[in-house]
Amino acid sequence: MSKDKQLLDKAYDRKNMHEVAALYGEWAATYDDELKNNSYVAPQLGASVFATYVRDLDARILDVGCGTGLVGHALMTHGYTNIDGLDLSTEMLNQARDKGCYEQLFQADLTAVIDVADACYDAAISVGTFTHNHVGPDGIDEVLRIVKPGGIASITVNGDAYVEDGYRAKFDTLVADGICSLVEERDEAYIIARDVRSRIMVLRKSHNADR
Numbered sequence: 001m002s003k004d005k006q007l008l009d010k011a012y013d014r015k016n017m018h019e020v021a022a023l024y025g026e027w028a029a030t031y032d033d034e035l036k037n038n039s040y041v042a043p044q045l046g047a048s049v050f051a052t053y054v055r056d057l058d059a060r061i062l063d064v065g066c067g068t069g070l071v072g073h074a075l076m077t078h079g080y081t082n083i084d085g086l087d088l089s090t091e092m093l094n095q096a097r098d099k100g101c102y103e104q105l106f107q108a109d110l111t112a113v114i115d116v117a118d119a120c121y122d123a124a125i126s127v128g129t130f131t132h133n134h135v136g137p138d139g140i141d142e143v144l145r146i147v148k149p150g151g152i153a154s155i156t157v158n159g160d161a162y163v164e165d166g167y168r169a170k171f172d173t174l175v176a177d178g179i180c181s182l183v184e185e186r187d188e189a190y191i192i193a194r195d196v197r198s199r200i201m202v203l204r205k206s207h208n209a210d211r
Contacts, residue, residue: 032095050154086105087111110129118145125153
């Protein structure tokens, strides 16, 4: 088994965010090639769904857990011009910077409050961050906090983690509490070579949301 395949296999067994950061720091240089070889289609699918609901190509967008910039690049192909990205790994951010699709890039840990003002982005997108043993469902609170009332947050969740890791329950609670409405829930491919599916959850932040 190749080193790269081993890194993909290790992605879901991290015990804390320090281990997550270390893995992605090691993986950054080969991440794009490995995921391409495994037919990782989630960034393109996530960007296409996002484009259905965010029509303003000048909207200020945050790519949450941007990694090497695969989602930012996909958004750029749809014509978006004002994209920022955050990620836990500085090595991944360095790879993202080389793609030339972000206005700003910054390091942040979604398990804590990030240094971004409330309601300062028109929309947010996240693909690949909400999965097994990474940020966890409570990180969705931070995504919604930084989106303007009425704004869209499109969140792609690993399909295997969706129920067993508490994501479905989290979305249900956010909707029940009036924080957001569920605009669309879609079952899509994620990593084709590994037969992993995803749930793309399109949320609209409520105008009276208190977070």
